[in-house]
Amino acid sequence: MRILHTADWHIGQKLHERSRHEEHKQFLDWLLKLIKEHKIQLLLVSGDIFDTSLPSAEATNLYYEFLYKLSNESETYTVIIAGNHDSARHLEAPREFLKMGRIHVVGLVNDPSECVFTFPPDNPRVAVAAIPYISENELQHISFETEVEKSDRYQEFLKDLYTQCVAEMPTGIPKILMGHFFVEGGSISGSERRTQGEPLNESQPSIRVGGATAVHAADFPEDVDYVALGHLHRPQTIKGTDFPIRYSGSPIPLRFSEAHYRKKIFILNISDSGVLQQEEEIEIPVFKELCVVEGDELSLQQQAMSGDWEGKYIQVKLTLDTVGKTKSDEIRNAFTNRGGDVLIIEVKMPESDGGPTIQIEDMKHPEEIFEQYHISTFDNPPDVSLKQTFSELLQMVEESK
Ligand SMILES: [Mn+2]
DSSP states (O other): OEEEEEOOOOBTOEETTEEOHHHHHHHHHHHHHHHHHTTEEEEEEESOOBSSSSOOHHHHHHHHHHHHHHHHHOOOEEEEEOOTTSOHHHHHTTHHHHGGGTEEEEOSOSOGGGGEEEESTTSOOEEEEEOOOOOGGGSOOOTTOOHHHHHHHHHHHHHHHHHHHHHHSOTTSOEEEEEESOBTTOOOOSSSSOOTTOOOOTTSOTTOGGGOOOBOGGGSOTTOSEEEEESOSSOEEEOSSSSOEEEOOOSSOSSGGGTTSOOEEEEEEEOTTSOEEEEEEEEOOOSSOEEEEEEOHHHHHHHHHHSOOTTOEEEEEEEOSSSSOOOHHHHHHHHHTTTOEEEEEEEEOOSTTSSOOOOGGGOOSHHHHHHHHHHHHHSSOOOHHHHHHHHHHHHHHHHHO
């Protein structure tokens, strides 16, 4: 019996306002073909189906079109759990209807027994515990509780939930646990952290991904065979247990920082003798290339001329030799002329002293320094209201001395 583990589709995601619809469409077409070719009998999707809790009609349609084709063109059973980006209620609203297509969606946990499934239902060969993302806020409120106590309680809650699920499973067949959270020891790529309404903060400690605290490998019950997780966007296996605890990662790079490694799906197999084996990891094709180019103006112009940028999304990291007017428009055009699409240009100041090089004797007033900085960063001088704000701020600083 073949099982496929994937997660973090983030359908509807936008990268610097560019739609990823075409990439998601190509991924789901590829996935359906693979499911049919590899005769996958069970598909596990470990959360973050959509990028936002209220996905667009286009994103919603893409998802249901895939589920329809899957149930119509294959015999596959499917288990889907909600992630921190999904609206649990919206995702599971059509759950009764989707059962017609052998699709089981779990958004909320009412009773652990409702999270346990066996496949195939008439002759079980594998048991699955489908635990969706659970926010710390969903736990019962306790007054005067510290953050640490709250975290410990969350960890205990998940641990108990999995133990109860395993107790509900029939004996003698492999057990798979699904989940959507951060397990201590996992590596973060940056795009996981942001839940809805939560500001993006790169410098935040990594422990509270998606609002929830880290769970440890030792928190999973001992007698399980595989933990199919979602949440971290880089495919990886967490060490520390006899059974694999694995993140499949997202199928498309959700940020430029995820572009330097290949995305994957994992295929498991349950042998005729009933043993779960890890059969294959398959690299997902790159449907659209994300490129990061770095250098000074001259080097970037040369890279634009010599490279093949057709149809690629580009992040430019421009290093300035001196503070002065940058030619970001020229650099953008150089790539655009070669078919590339520059999504963002980051300007880096010379690194030697960690900041902009400004000749002090040339700059008599803070306003001038500010203006110079603005020109070097944004390519134009600050407007009147910004200058006014800066002056007011300066005055406040002076007065507070
Ligand atoms: Mn995610």
